[in-house]
Amino acid sequence: MYHHIRVAAYEPDPLHGPWREEMKVLRLGEDLHAELAGMHAEADKNSVHPRRLPVRRLNSLLQAMAPGVIATGRNAGTDGRLPWLYAREAVPPDLLAPVVGAWAAGMHREDDDSEGADLEERLRSGDPAETVRLPHWETELIDLAESVLSAGGTAEPAARLYSLLPEWISFRLAARTFRTGGTTLHFRVESSGDGARLVSWPPQRYERRRQTWYYSACLTITVHTVPFAPRFRVHVSTQVRRWATRLDVRPHQLGGTTVLLDAPLPWPEGPDRGHRLMVNTLGYDRRSKELAWRRHSPAPLVPELDIVRNYPRPEALFSDPERWINGSGDVAAGIVYHPSIGPHEVGPGLMPRERADLDAWVEEGLRPLLTRVPDLTRVTRSNTPSLLPRSGAGRVPSVRDAQLALQRRAALTRALNGRPLEIDVFWQSPETREALLAELPKLIGLPAGQQVPSADGETWQWQCEGVDIRVRARPAGPLADALPTIRARGRLRAVRLAEAIEGRCGLVADRADPLLGGAGVVITEIAGKERFAAVPDSDPKHALRIAWARQGRLTQFVNSPDDTDSALEHRARWTWLDAFRQLGAISPPAHRVGAGIPGDLQYAALWLVRHTRKGPTRCPVHRLVAVRVRPGDGPGVIEGWDAERAEWVPYPKLLLLLSQAREPAASGGKETGTGKLVDDSTAPGGSRPTARPGVEQDRQRETERQIRALLFQLRDRPTLLLADAGNLRQCWPGLRNGALDRDLLGFGAEAAQRHTLYGHDLRVLLVRDANARGEVAEWYAHDTEDGVGFAEGVWGTADTEGRVFASTASKPHTVAKLPKGLMKLVPTAQGRTAPGKTAWNPGQLEITVLGCLSEKALTDSGRAGDPPDRPAEWATLAHQLRYHDDYPPLARPLPLHWARLAGEYVLPVAGTK
Template sequence: MKVLRLGEDLHAELARMHAEAGKGSVRPDRLPVRRLNSLLQAMAPGVIATGRNAGTDGRLPWLYAREVVPPEVLAPVIGAWSAGMYREEDDAEVSDLEERLRSGDLADAVHLPHWTAESVDLAETVTSVGGTAEPATRLYSLLPEWVAFRLAARTFRTGGTTLHFRVESAANGARLLTWPPQRYERRGQTWYYSACLNITVHTVPFTPRFRVHVSTQIRRWVTRFDVRPYQLGGTTVLLDAPLPWPGGPDRGYRLMANTLGYDRRLKELAWRYHSPAPLMPELDIVRNYPQPVELFAHPERWINGSGNVAAGIVFHPSLGPHEVGPGLMPEERAGLDAWVEEGLRPMLTRVPDLTRVTRSNTPSLLPRSGAGSGPGARDARLTLQRRVALARVLDGRPMEIDIFWQTPETRAALLAELPKLIGFPPGERVGPADDDTWRWRGEGIEIRVRARPAGALADALPVSQERRRRRAVRLAEAIEGRCRLVADRMAPGEEGVKGVIAEIAGKERFAAVPDSDPKHALRIAWARLGRVSQFVNFPDASDSGLEHRARWTWLDTFRQFGAISPPAHRVGAGIPGDLQYVALWLVRHTRKGPTRCPARRLIAVRVRPGDGPGVIEGWDAQRTEWVPYPQLLLLLAQAAKPVAKAGEEAEAEDPSDSAATKRTGLGLAARKGVGQCRQRESERQIRALLFQLRDRPTLLLADAGNLRQCWPGLRNGELERDMLGFGTEPAQRHTLYGGDLRVVLVRDANGREEVPEWYAHDTKGRVGLAEGVWGAAETDSRVFASTASKPHTVAKLPKGLMKLAPAAQGRTAPGKTAWNPAHLEITVLGCLSEKALADSGREGDLPDLPVEWATLTHQLRYHDEYPPLAKPLPLHLARLAGEYVLPMTGRDERVSMTSAL
């Protein structure tokens, strides 16, 4: 490849300009080159990718290209970027250097760096101690771009239709989009959509080669907005513009990513977040480029193009309805998969198919309808299971539920579904005639439900609009006001287990005024009164699933009380009978969190099947003891401490967030030190927790994508079989933390395509979906895949449905929603293998089979009549407990800031 480095000369000159513009106070050595990179990728022919950290060191590779970009192209782009950077904040006059940059006459100002020809190993790999192949850092961005351009040079033919692809650079890789978009006529309007292929590079634990994931989806485009301009926080706009100079071999392959949003400082729509679109008119004075207001008013006009320039606004459900359904069916994804495989051969080869490793897909207490039983036997068994779980949690105490409703339909549905779930007759009305209170009794269970209108409790929060005060402070004041209102409305009640179900509007109803959604304020208010809370949105005019949503509302309420019976597995004798499950989850809120207050909290949940009261428990770090699950929820809401000090606020922020640096005044070294302290404290808590679990066999469940933020030893490159690593210390045998400890890591896409998409095929070439546990052919494999069945709530679609090239009999195919089960990766990190037993001096014991522990983890995804959970039940409970971590700015800080004003 041809490689260009920024060079110390040009880097120093641009850094000086950056500092003069008043933007170098925090990191004077870091240039904001994101916009420049976007410009060069789209406007410089031959450029494949941009290197990382080129803005911090001029000696690092900056541009990778197939051919040299001539100075008459490179200089104007750098000049337009530097002029825009200088003028953006201060509106100052452009310096002599910038004028020469813009005109392309750089010779007298500073020498442009020279291109060099370098060999780049696209398979450069370092193998970790644990046997995991890790690609060179630059390949995470370079290889996806290389793959994308190789594929974009080809066409995809399906159903008599030929599709062309364009490349879009993404933060974690690259994307391919069919362009121009396809059309779907529905309800007298044209709707636009494209096939989208996400390309990313990833590692797999203990695997000797890294992977390139290519996942498929539907990208939909906006044709009209159902929101006002001031409600548009930020949406992606892809710009298709021809090169303003003679192009090279990559001409027309790239779409330029921008962000369109409402600028509250300017009080108008604007290009935001380093968008390169505002600089295009300086590079091309001939063509007309879309302005934010015009693009918002006429999105369909621009998606069809104007003067060789087109722009597509990426659709999001918050922007209004769309008649094209998301997702692609398996057969169509299989066709794209074959096209990708053919286009990359022989440079990359497809990973061998996984095979089914067990037939025990579901727990024994979750029978299928009609499977060896009479009609209704399954429902009766589940109903009995719920009653037993409720009786165990209540332990003779009454359950008191307050329903605050806004529509009579929701009130009626909630009162009707409760007795159905637990197999009780209709309730009896108690109390005065004007008191809407109902009671159910039987089998050691007493439930009292009081229904009343929500009134002002469900109104939008009246958040002050005084922008001189911090957003978190104004929101905290509004929350305190709602808490007082709730306290005035709530009756003391009798002793017992207490909860609230509240009907509120969906969050889209509160989008017009930021922070006005009352959900989190109500949760805080009721937690202060010792009550867990569950919310249900009021129905739309065409809502036909109210009965179903009411049923789930009660099931979620039972879950918050800990009234859950974990599924009894069907794995085999290799699983200890007295096994307990423990799950860890890290809650991480930034200043954009639900209360605009940063926080970090490590949550641990323990599930002990077959025990008495308190089968579901949570770890109270303050008292260092296990408490019932509902008590954990209340403690999380009441003990979430506000972050007031600058150091603590930076601790909760993303270390790469320059805005956090400016707010707190901390330098990079200081923030790094705070992050290390936070990591050491989290690891100390995990170690202390493991010590508390040594009394019985334990399965520790952790989501690697979530927990590696505070436990770096869970990163793929740090993993070793049957070893646990903490901090800088060498990894140790996992049995040192418990002789009967097993450790299983799970991982999903995590918003980064970390696991691949999948489909199933049989020996006859048919393509579809299948549930089960899957593994590689190697007998010593520790990595498995879990796929679940399709929920009964998902509509059944005909096989062979094609959305990219609809057949005559399937003209409405683009409007269908194609649901695909997620791939959950299961890594058995620690078990009692032969080596682990030998190292522990237990050679005579029967070793574990990793596949059994993977199967157990898979079966924990099935519970009650819920659709299969995205994660095993203990992790599901730990993650949902994080909804109660709602810190607020402290009272003293609010008073002092108000006094200062």
């Protein structure tokens, strides 16, 4: 058993002293900004913000083509006085002027670049009489450890460090080589929003199935804060970056894929350090009906700066990506692989040994400026709530399986409360029907069902000890067909989709049983979403969920056998388990934490559903979902908050109520926190839609009001409130790391107050995962005896009063078969097929015990004689809530899992009249 885990996180070393780097800084200047803003306003007369320059393409171009440029400043396009470029050395005007001129010309029509050429000539001249000229570079001493300490003791870095520091670190590391297994890897820098990536280049090769597959090591570097930590952190995550060698899609199916361009600097006198890869996006342009560079890609401007070399055109890159990844002359380009464009024989992920080697290389390269965050130690041996069986192939039925089946049946009996359960299965393949019918009795410990006469389809029945289940199986027919799509100019996409949804609702109404009584679930076999990717808005899944909810039926879906790699028995099992969850036939596990947890504790979880215009129904919506769980309370143990009626309702009813959200007919609409949608229609000329002034503030105030009201509803017994900080902080800013303080809750502009004011026995736990931004660092188990590997448990620092913990779950059974020392970047002679393996590392779930009954909290509440809480026990409870039944460990504690999945029923439909 491992006793320590090591996180791939670094912080400024306090023993090093001040960390200041001399850099060259350039500001646009008010005159040049005004000139460029005028050109932008002339080129885009419908721009909502004419003085906000579209500098993203220019920034990418400068980072790739101007020698010495490290990073670009924030908001330079809005104010010429803000820092724009940070560089190791000043870029001469003769190099900078052509880049700015080419970008300015790109703002105009392709056949009219006179404005850009004129601007370039004026910038080159350096004539003092010119009112517009390139500003002078300034020398600044930049503090790369600059931060302020919040009232709660959280170090917050200066805003510019979120983008500047990752770039600076990336260049420092890219100047070194990584040697492993007798092979040397060289890295290039890829700018990535608020972070940076290191990509090994040229890519590695893997020969498989008479074809060459390409892949690289990829390190993502980002800056983050941790609650109550006195120094900010730099996270370094490691992945495998795979490259496409062929695209098994048609051009019109390519929505947008990343392309990294490797090109030397076009300036003969400039130093070619070769450390940067230029980021572009390749996709199908539906206006021009051809492949094009999209989303501020700098690639279209490069040929104007370098007329000597041959650069890839979109159609050539699409048709022969392998040619360009190997290079044409001294120019190369790689299309970043995505599963939607076809198969790839290189598996994703790295195993712990290889990740540890890369991590050690990073640590060495960052000394002495940054030091590794101390290892975390195990705080408990109670990792799971009980001895749970592990799901997976080859699992032998046991006495424990029989016990679980009895527990499921008891939970189902409690949830149904004497009502019959009517289930309709709409199948497309007989194999799926048979698997579903075979798996149901196994899960609840009953014999095979009895087939009963039925006028419509085949019906099976189970009756035993208060459970009365009827399953009617019928062919899906047109119910599972793709939604019809009609292109019509001048009609909102959401409205067209709403019409298709209404059509499917009519079809469902014809198939529904008007005499149905009791609880009802519909299971439909549909094709995988990839089958519908070629035609946007044709996937029928959400339409069927809306349609059956209108009939008072819950819905669950299972993919056809041809559209998934998982075993049919496995998929049938999880289909039924999720159906039980929707019925509320599930309970939290009995914890093994100790006497410090109240016996009558209830759980409450909050989840904010946020859909944009890219959401499932193309309608924006914000909706707060609250779930309450009272273990041992009998029927209705899982409940949800009905905001309209201000009452707790059974979980199945909550799901049906959530499905009733609708959008006003005249709106493209955004929803306020009250559940009402406000107009947010597209601006003239098709520019980006903007919310009405104050909408975000209204959402925030309303969400916080709802949370306060919910806390009042939970005051009758000890309560554990669970919230995902990454999900909720947009509408509850008091959950930002810099706003947190121990045992205090903050709402709006008011000063934070004692959390016990919102509940005498209230505890508040925040969880956070990587959240697609690397917010929580990667990890691997690390001990002297066992080397590196995996470990599950709860981990903390040496501080016994610490409030921040790490929860790590067990690895899946598929990974268990792979050796921890598997090397994919440089395969050994014994592991030549290693690149084809799929590696997976359990993510770290950060648990922050924000509010508990600490000694100070008890004293402030007038309860100084009561025994204080141990934060580690509450973190252990949250960890154990990730385990239930024979589910794989959940990403979040069970109540939060229920609240998030309830959001699948939030499906507002646009008005169609």
